[in-house]
Each structure stands twice: as C-alpha cells, then as structure tokens.
Amino acid sequence: MDYSTNFSKSTSKKKVVAVVGGGLVGALNACYFAKRGFQVEVFESREDIRQAKIVKGRSINLALSHRGRQALKQVGMEDTIVSKGIPMHSRMIHSLNGTQYPIPYGKKGQCIFVMLCSVTAAAETYSNTKLNFAHKLLNWINHTLTFSLSISLSLFLKYLIVGCDGAFSAIRKQFLRQSRFNFSQTYIPHGYLELTMPPINGEFAMKPNYLHIWPRNTFMMIALPNLDKTFTCTLFMPFDEFENVTTGDQVIEFFQKYFPDAIPLIGADALKRDYFRLPAQAMVSVKCSPYHLSDKCVLMGDAAHAVVPFYGQGMNAGFEDCLVFNEIMDQLNEDFSAVLPEYTRVRVPDDHAIADLAMYNYVEMRSHVNSKWFLFRKYIDNFLHIIMPRTIIPLYTMVTFTRTRYHEAVKRWHWQDKVRNDIVHSSLYKGI
Template sequence: MKSSPEKITLIGAGLNGPLLAILLMQRGLSVEIYERRPDMRRIRMSAGRSINLALSTRGIYALQQAGLWERMRSIIIPMKGRMMHSIASELTFQPYGQNETEVINSISRAELNIALINAAEEHGATIHFNQRCTGYDLKTGSTRVRNEETGEETTLQAAVVIGCDGSASAIRGEMLKLSRFNFSQQYLDYGYKELTIPASSQGEHLLETHALHIWPRGNHMLIALPNIDGTFACILFLPFEGADSFASLTTHAQVIQFFESRFPDVVRLMPQLADNYFANPTGAMVTVKCSPWHVEGRALLLGDAVHAIVPFFGQGLNCGFEDCTCLVELLDRHGAEWAGVFAEFENERKVNTDAIADMAIENFAEMRDRVADSRFLLRKKVELALEAKYPRLFVPKYAMVTFHRIPYSVALARGTVQDRMLTELCESIYRMEDLDWSKADWLIRRDLTPLELRQ
C-alpha cells in the first residue's frame, strides 16, 4: 500500500490498540491513540486487574506480522496441557495437542500491554494517556475527549476513528444511535476474581510450571497460570448469587473454609488467600454482539469493543489480534478505500467472531465440569488418536481454534460433525484399545473433507 498522510485515531491503548497502531504505521499511516487510563509504565496497575492470558497461534501470528514475537518469548511460559486437581488432591494431566509444539503460552496482561505500548511508540505512534473518549459525532466524524486529570475537553478531527476501547466501548455507545443498529449483551451469572500463589523462597513455581492448572468443581472452578517470576496467577470463577457464591463468602473464615473443602491442595500454597480475596475486585463476563461494525468509511469497532467474549476458550485477545491482521491484509489488497475495507472486514470477521463467542460459552461447561469426567478424557484421547492417523481430515475443535488459523466458523461447523462422530465411536467403549478403527475410517471419509491448515 502507498504511504498516505491520512491520520488515524485509535481509542484505547489496551491490547489491540497498540498492536493495530504498529501494523498501520508499518504501512505508512500516521496514528494517534487516546487512552483513558494513566500510563501503566508509570503507575502500578490496581491489584486484581493483571490476569494472565493464554496466547496461541492466532495471537502469535499477529505478533510475528508486527515483528514483535521474538521479543515476547522472554515473557511467556509455554503450557503443554491441563493439570486437573481432583477434590482428593489427585492430579491428572491432559495434553493440549499432539506434541510439544502444540502448547498455549501464559503471559501477564500487564507485561504484554507494556511491551505493546513501548513498541507502538518506537514505531512513531503518539499515545495520549488520561484522555477519555466521551463522544463521537456520527455525522461529522469528530471525537470528543476529556483529560481525566484536568477535566479539559478537546474535539479531535481525524480521517478515520477506530474504537479499540474494550467491552464497554464509548464509540459503540454512540453507534447505538444509528438507525437499525443491532446490539446484544449477555452477562454470565458467574463472576471472577484474581488470586495469587506466591513463588517458593527460591523463586520457583510451587506447582508444575508448564501446565494450566484446573480445579473443576461443577458450578465453580479455580484455574492457575504460571508467571515468569515463579508465581501463579489464579482465577476463581463463582456464581454471583446463591450457595457457594461471591455473595455468600463474606468473612475470612468462610473463604478459608470454602477453599479447604473445595480446593484442599491449594490452600497451604496461598498464605494471603483471604486478604487477596477481599482486596481484589470481582469481575463480570459478557458476550457482546452487534452490527454494523462501522460508520461508512469514518469509524470502525475492533476487538472487545465489537465482540467481547467470555474467557473460557482463551481466545478474546487472540481473536482481537486476528482482527488486526485481517484488517491490514484488506488494506494491503484495496488501499485506504476505508468504506469498502470496513464493509469487507465486517463481512469476513463477524461470522467468525460470532462462532468463537458461542464456542467460548460452550467451553465453560467443559472446563468447570466435563474435564473431570473419565468419559470426557477418553473422548479427548480418541480425538488425538484420530488426528494422528488422519492429520488433515480430523483435527480436534480445540486444535482448530488454538493451534491453527482455520476460520472459527469452520471450526464450529466441523467440531459439531466431529462431536457426533465421537459420540458414536465412544458410546460403548471404555478404553482406547477398543476403538473401532474401521468404523472411524468410514465415518471420517464419509463426513469430512481435507482441511487447509494454516499455522
């Protein structure tokens, strides 16, 4: 694409804003970012807001396109599978993929955000912190921002505004005024809270390092992801209301008693458990769907602003990063014909972001409940065996989403067909050795066509 003097304004310097800024500036565009929060490199993030993320193939591909992947390697920890902790403190390890290259990567949100902000500035982006977007004029394309420290209001004019301002997007809030703007938001009845397992006195991890730890307990769940400093970032998922809920755990003693009865092997590793529990906020989880994603060629929504999803497939960030690479690929193809590029972007992405939103909700039940079930574990073994034998025909849904860049909508559709097949193949067996391979061969060749695999 030819260099253009056009100025692009991005709202939000979370995870997608700075990455998109880099990709746009690599194409000769000039970018300014307005972020409502203070500069996180100077002011420590509030406790309980630094949740770790699982970075996988789609996110890594985007970081490679931006030339950032190599520098991220020093701040990630590969996780090879799920380590399930039973209530009797027994451990079961379930690999995510076929081999050690099929891993997901634990990364601290704060470290990733800082690395992206630094890189965006190195590429020449100007980032204005403490500047909250308070409005966007749908007709003139002007954006209002307010300085959060001084209260000063400014009106900005840019050729294009892109709302990367997260699940409560201010730009999307303005787009609600468009006639025939479709919008839905669906909250889970569950919330989440960040907790920590500190490092040992030698700075080492107190649980297996290269795993995502899960304590699946039916209607609640604890997970833990490793950090490079030897700590684990844990997330407790609980219903907001009812028995065993955030509402019912109101004293230090109740929290300790709850953990001792549900997660007995972890209590002794969390000396600050009750203090952390009450100090850290409880977050909500929402699925947002809307359309259109753009106002002609003047404004666009991207990332959580247009498709917030629940975190149970570990894909929100990966999906947002895929938005960024998709958008710049369209720019490379068509040039800065913004209205056409935005329309094609929405057309290409929405079917896929809707699909991952639905799969993420489905995966909640799998993580909190089914991973502890021996029938489910057998299905997972059968899936991996089928993939090993039919590598381009049968690829487990988890792998299609996590280790490949197969469109999410294809992963959803093929996943449904494969689920039916697995039910048929597994319903009357209890061991891998009893799998009916000739039936599997027949079903696979009948129902699946070869996949184009992109990593």
Template sequence: MEPTQVKSDKKKVVAVVGGGLVGALNACFFAKRGFEVQVYESREDIRTAKVVKGRSINLALSHRGPDGAEARGDGGEVACLFVQIVSQGIPMHARMIHSPDGKQSPIPYGKKGQFILSVDRANLNKQLLSGEKYIADGAKEHISVDLIVGCDGAFSAIRKQFLRRSRFNYSQTYIPHGYMELTMPPRDGDFAMKPHYLHIWPRNTFMMIALPNLDKTFTCTLFMPFEEFEKITTGDEVLEFFQKYFADAIPLIGADSLKRDYFRLPAQAMVSVKCSPYHIADKCVLMGDAAHAVVPFYGQGMNAGFEDCVVFDEIMDQFNEDLGVVLEEYTRVRVPDDHAIADLAMYNYIEMRAHVNSKWFLFRKVTFTRTRYHQAVKRWQWQDKVINRGLLVCGTGAVLGGSYLLFKNPPNMDKVNLDVEKMWNRLVSLGTS
C-alpha cells in the first residue's frame, strides 16, 4: 500500500469523544500535528471535580505506554508529560505472593532494574489533561469535523453507531467475578507493607491484590465471584472470611475499617469487549476500551489503549496523514493485537489466582518490549508445547532409568507396580495437556 500525499491549507478538525486516559493522550498527539482538537466528555471536568466518578482500580503502567509515547514525543511536550507521570508513580519490581499462612515470596517481573509503575488513575488523567493548549472542553453545539475518535469507554456511544452498520463484528462477555476496593492505611507514617511490590493473595477461585500509593496507603482490590460476595452479609462474616483467607491483611487494613468498607459499595462488574473493524471510512475510529475493553488481570488495559495512540500516530507518519488509508491500516494492525490481549487478560486471571506460585509461570511472562500482543501469544503457546514435551521426555527418561535400577535391584513388586502406574499416568496426563 503506497502512501498518498495529502496537502491542504485548511486546518483539519478532530473531535475526540471521551476525556479519559486514551482520549486525553490522543488529543495531545493530534494537537501536536497541528489539528484543531475538541474533546467531548459527558462527566464533570476531572481537573476541578471534588469527587471523581468512574472506575478506580489502580493502574499498572508498563514500558509499552510511556516508552512508545516518549519515542513519538521527539523530546517535546508529550515526552515531558510522561516523564512527569513516571516521577509520580511507584515502581514495583516484583510480585509479592502472600500464602494463607502469611508467608511472603517475591517473583520478579523481568530482568534486574525492570519494573512496572503503580499509578493513580485520577491523577494520571489530570496530568494528561493538563496541557491546556492541546485540550479544548466540548460544548453542546453542532460542529463539522474531519474525524471523530471514539475513546468513550467500554459502553461507548460512538461504537453503538457502528452496530447499525453491516459487517461489524461485536461481542461482549461479563465474567462471573466482581471487584471491590479496600484501603490499607499507613502504619506509623510509612507503608504498612513493602511498597515496591504488587502484593497478591492468590486463593484459587478468588484473590486480592494491593498496589502502593504516593500517600503511603495501599489500594487493595478483592476479586471474587458475585455469589461469594453475596454470601457475606454482616461485619462478623467479613472478618470470618478474611481470617480464613487473608488473615495477615486484617491488622493492616483494620478490623473496624474492613467491616465498614466492605459494605460501602457493592461489588463492581467487569466486561471484556471485542469488535472489528475499528473504523468507518475516513470519518471515525475507535480506540481504547471503546474498541477493546479487557478485564484488568494482565495489567495491560491502559497500556494497550496508550499503544493504540502511538500506533495510530506512527501510521499517520507512514501514510502522510491520508485518513482514508490510515484508518484502514490501523484496523488491520491493531485488531489481532487487541483481541490477543483480551484473551491473555482472561487467562492471566487464572494464573494470578491459582498458579502464580508455579515455577512454570516464569516461562509465560510477556517481556518489557513492544512485541505485538498476538506474537507474544504465539510464543507463549510455543513455550507451553516445548515445556510439556520436555517434561514428557525427561519423565520418560526417569522412568527408563528407574526401570533399569529396579531390574538390577528388585524390591517388593507389589509396591513397584503401584508406583510405576502412578508415574506413567502422570506422564500421560502431562503429554496430552
């Protein structure tokens, strides 16, 4: 596909619908290119609001978001903005796994020196909206624009218009688990736990995580099936539940606070959204959760949204801002990656709540790069295949070696038959899994 030169003295107008994280960053990119940008947001201005409404799950900002945006910033305002954001985040170098008996075990994220950032959603949004020369607040008026960019979240009003069109694929899935947030206050003026970790309490069908904040608190998020949330109806039942599964967290959160805050708000739902294509001709495009809402268990929802902005900006360079070509290419490039991260997020919930202590978990990490999500999935599937085949080969070798020793030194045959049968059944299950 050859780029087409588009020349015009008229300043193009872009309407960004949604003033959240992805919408605000998009506005920065378009304004940097010289577009006239209007940002439309149905909620109150987050910069002046006394109470910030909406999702509040803490964010894990990885290299995919700021690194890509800084690279596009050419040392300018966008890059400086991300430097400021990074300075206000708390680096988490590893996961800290809390066992039921209170034992803590760290699992590093990557190589030495690599980390992800714990970032407050509201503060990050305010920072992205701080560039007044980039952002114009929307007004209730009819305007003519060259491009509409739908960044209005998982329940996007812009995406609803896509549903009226033929050959638009769309699916949404609510998972049976909800989430509830609790706060772990500072202890003696400092963090109640080690701050440079993402703390996880994996408990098979449910789990709790805790991310550090700049005010020395931890935001604790309990993920659990709705039916389990609904079983707990009194403060005493809350304490009984936590005593059984998260006993070490009770003195850190505080028993009274725990009984009060558990009932402050009901558990919130989580939805996964997939759709394609992401564009309509050269007039409209979807980005962020409007295009691909994901459950928050891979820590890539925001990063994938930021990467949407970066990839779109790269394609704008590649095709000289010819929107007809750019939007089609953006759909072609991003749909397989965004669908892949949606699937990875679903899978990682199982990993985090059940298998995070497994030594094989380290083989399944996505590295600190901009490797495309769907390529990472292919590598992960290949690793699984290699690992399982390796287990089968090693296990078979162990059986053969053991058989030779048994031949040379025959023990009680009734016991040997039983042990070999168990081992063989295990190897068969590994080889076919």
C-alpha cells in the first residue's frame, strides 16, 4: 500500500504534521496543530479503545490540575473535561487504627479533578485531522516513517514529526543515534497493582471527593473515585514485598495487618482473586535532552519525560508541553528552525524538575504525612501564605494551582524552606 504517494498529493500545498502516538498528549497536540491550520495525521499503535470490547493493560487514574486545564482551555476543551470529572479537595489519610483525617490541597475552592473523559473525540472534530489506529511505527530512515500493514509516510522539509509515543518511544530511538543526545531511565524499586472497590447499595463506598491514602512508610495504597461509583485502589510497594505474598490467605493476612478498613470495602474474595489477576507493574522515570532533532522532529509527553505518578503531574506536564510549544509558535511565527530549539531550551529544565519532585513526593505520601512535624510545617506554610500570599507560596500550590515554571518552583521552595525554618527556630528560641 503506497500510502506516501496519496498522502503527498493530498497535502502538497498544506503544512503537515505527523503525530506519532494517539494518547492524551498526541490527541491534544492534534487539536493544537489542527486549530492552527495544519494537516494533521495521528498514528497510534493500539486499536481505538473506544471500540474495543476488551481494553488490555493498566493505567493509574489521572488527576487534572491547573496546568492541564489551561492547556485544554486553549482549544476549548476545559469545560467539557472538567464537567465530566470528579473534584477532589483534599487527601484523606487512613491511619492504621482506622481513623481518618483530611489534608487540604490548597485554599478553599482549590481542587484537582479525576479525569474521566478522553480528548480523542475532540481531535476527530477537526476536518484537517485524521486518526490512524493500529499503526505501529516500525522504522524511521531517511525521512520516511514506516508503519505496520506495509504503510510508509515520506517526510520532506515541510513536514514535522511530533513524538508522543510514550515512555518507550520508538521516535526517541532515532535520537539515540545522534551525537550529544543525553538519555537516562531509572526504574524505581516499587511497583503498582490495581484493585477495585465496588459501590455499596449503588453509592460510593467512601467519600468520593478525596484522594484516599493509606500511608505505611515504605509503601502505600491510594484510592480514586470513578463515575460508576467504584474506586480504583492502587497499591504501591517494593517488588520484593509483592513477591512475598503468594497465596490468597497471605493477601488477607497482609491487608488485615496494614489496610484492615479496606477489606470489607473491597471484599475478601475479590481481594484474593484480583491481587493475582495481573503482576505488579514497573514504574520508570525518563529524562533526555535535547527534545528536538533539527527542525524535523520534537518529543513531548512521556516520550520526552516519563515521570513516576506521585505528584499527579505526568499528564499535566504533557498537556503543558503542548501549550508551551503553541506559545513559542506564536512568538516565532511557526518557524520550526527557531521554535524547536527554543522549546528544548525552555522545557527541559522544567520537565527534569518535575521528574525529581515526583520522586520526592512518593516519600511524602507514603511516610511524611504520618509525621506530626510534617503536619506542623504544612500548617506554618499555609499560615505564612495567608499573611504573605505573594511572598510565601507552598510548593504544592505552585506546582498544582499555578503555571509557575517547575524549576523555578523548586528554587523558590528551597528559599521558602529556609525562611520558614528560620521563623520556627526563632519562635522556639524566644519561647513563643
């Protein structure tokens, strides 16, 4: 099938973008480029999950916050996505003794949303966008992308390739052949396993407007609500701990010891069955630089910066990639020879910063939230933010409820940490 000939004829007078990867970031990118008048071809290796009878694999629930909302807003999607999501105003901490207490995310009215709506349908509304499912990228040689089903797409100077094909990106492999391309991937020693908490009498088994967390120092479980009144429970734990639990009875014994209040909500029989339904999945953090190859190709989303899921920023950072790239195209008049290197310059330090913060936040979620000192520092941060709202802004607020650049938020956090510690120590010294 000579796809390249047909494609070239139909787009010979148009600006063309080939988006490889039709997930969240790829679909949103398609909307951005289509809105600017580009002819957009999206290639996704998987079948269209909207039509699939069985959806294979797993995914950690997605939390939409300010950065992602701003990216969606630019293409008119924010209200639709938010209206179909579930707001969460606080973390709800489940202690070992069964007591619960909330830790608000920010000021009154600030919340994050469990995202329960796809952006794929929005991309299809543009007449200049075509979604090609079950098209796995096999090769990229001499400006030609070759996909499964013997389909090839020849790319000339006017074409741009946007790699949005995930943490194990086939597009990024081409970058590895280039000189001075930096790349690292790190698997953390923890995996994740998903369980389902069913409704009780047709209603949520727990309060739905919270991110429920069972912090247990070296591991934790979280639960997020779904529209069907279930909760998706995700157990994060070192792989060697998973390997120590090998029978249904051991599963119940383990949950009785660490998550006793969850057993009647999930169901003992369901726990025994679902714990072994799929093995624990690995989590990887990916960093690379630069994000572009000449003026021909650019990486976005997990293809550029896969992060572990503990700050709830993976999707939001990917969506913000689309927004930042669009802003730079405005500034530089869509001149890709200038846009792509500028995008790398601006975005790399921010994405590396959120990758590090995601690693840090896992320790906070599974351990620090149990600490009275941590809760006291949270109280001090919030108090200082109230009396000095422009000077002291909690890290989580900067990351989740503003578009402060990630690396600048980290710098400010370190400075504020010193200021807060000086205030606390001074107060203790004076006996206040």
